[in-house]
Amino acid sequence: xxxxxxxxxxxxxxxxxxxxxxxxxxxxxxxxxxxxxxxxxxxxxxxxxxxxxxxxxxxxxxxxxxxxxxxxxxxxxxxxxxxxxxxxxxxxxxxxxxxxxxxxxxxxxxxxxxxxxxxxxxxxxxxxxxxxxxxxxxxxxxxxxxxxxxxxxxxxxxxxxxxxxxxxxxxxxxxxxxxxxxxxxxxxxxxxxxxxxxxxxxxxxxxxxxxxxxxxxxxxxxxxxxxxxxxx
Numbered sequence: 001x002x003x004x005x006x007x008x009x010x011x012x013x014x015x016x017x018x019x020x021x022x023x024x025x026x027x028x029x030x031x032x033x034x035x036x037x038x039x040x041x042x043x044x045x046x047x048x049x050x051x052x053x054x055x056x057x058x059x060x061x062x063x064x065x066x067x068x069x070x071x072x073x074x075x076x077x078x079x080x081x082x083x084x085x086x087x088x089x090x091x092x093x094x095x096x097x098x099x100x101x102x103x104x105x106x107x108x109x110x111x112x113x114x115x116x117x118x119x120x121x122x123x124x125x126x127x128x129x130x131x132x133x134x135x136x137x138x139x140x141x142x143x144x145x146x147x148x149x150x151x152x153x154x155x156x157x158x159x160x161x162x163x164x165x166x167x168x169x170x171x172x173x174x175x176x177x178x179x180x181x182x183x184x185x186x187x188x189x190x191x192x193x194x195x196x197x198x199x200x201x202x203x204x205x206x207x208x209x210x211x212x213x214x215x216x217x218x219x220x221x222x223x224x225x226x227x228x229x230x231x232x
Contacts, residue, residue: 008042008156012163019167028168029064035164036066036140042160043153045142047073047120053095053129053136058085060092060139073120089113094127095136100158101127104148120144126153130161138165186232 015038019031036048048066053059060083085092090112094101103109104124115122125143129136140161145153182194190198199215206213 011038011042012159015160016163019163023167023171024174028171031167031171032064032164033067035160036064037068039140039142039157039160040066040068042156043126043142043149044145045126046144047122048140048142051091051139051141053139055135057095057136059083060085060088060095069120089115091125091127091139091141094129094139098129098131098136100129100154102149102154124149126157128154128157128161130158130165132165132169140164 015035018034022031032050036050039045040048047069049069050063051060052063054061085095090103090106090109091101093103102125103122106112106122106124120143123144125141126145126149127139127141130138130140138161140157142149142153142157182191182197183189184191199213202213205211
């Protein structure tokens with residue numbers, strides 16, 4: 001048990017290090033996939049997946065499968081389309097109950113629905129909702145462990161999900177700060193800071209290549225009174 005816990009701790013440390021080093025280098029999809037691969041490995045599962053839950057708590061969208069699921073089991077197309085929770089399978093029990101759910105005998109569940117074509121077969125599954133500010137934002141799930149899932153698996157998947165969400169939130173904040181620095185918040189148009197950055201880049205390219213840079217300027221008559229009356 002001590003050896004396994006040490007292995008888990010080391011794996012979680014490596015996950016944090018990877019996410020920290022790649023948060024601004026890799027796409028969110030690839031970061032989530034690495035997170036799923038870790039959850040799958042540490043729970044001895046064969047499949048892993050992430051669903052995002054809309055703010056209305058009535059719709060979900062499949063975001064990503066783990067690397068092994070995509071490679072070995074899954075041929076379903078992931079298009080990010082949203083669909084009502086009422087049309088989803090038994091995995092939404094974790095949304096209705098707002099807590100982790102284990103289905104160790106999936107095939108015997110009376111309220112399960114048929115799986116779409118190309119979906120991995122399910123033998124047993126563990127689903128953990130990640131809640132932020134009282135709202136379920138993400139469902140992280142693993143499935144088809146050889147033996148039954150238990151509370152230890154729940155705690156582990158929840159910790160991995162919390163790690164993932166904390167880095168996703170950090171990236172969203174970084175992206176927001178970068179947007180605020182280079183774009184006008186009202187119009188969403190590039191601001192002067194971004195203009196100067198692009199202009200300097202273009203001029204440097206022109207200098208190296210011996211070509212010209214042309215800057216177009218458009219002036220709007222009587223625009224100043226609009227700013228004076230209604231604000232910038």
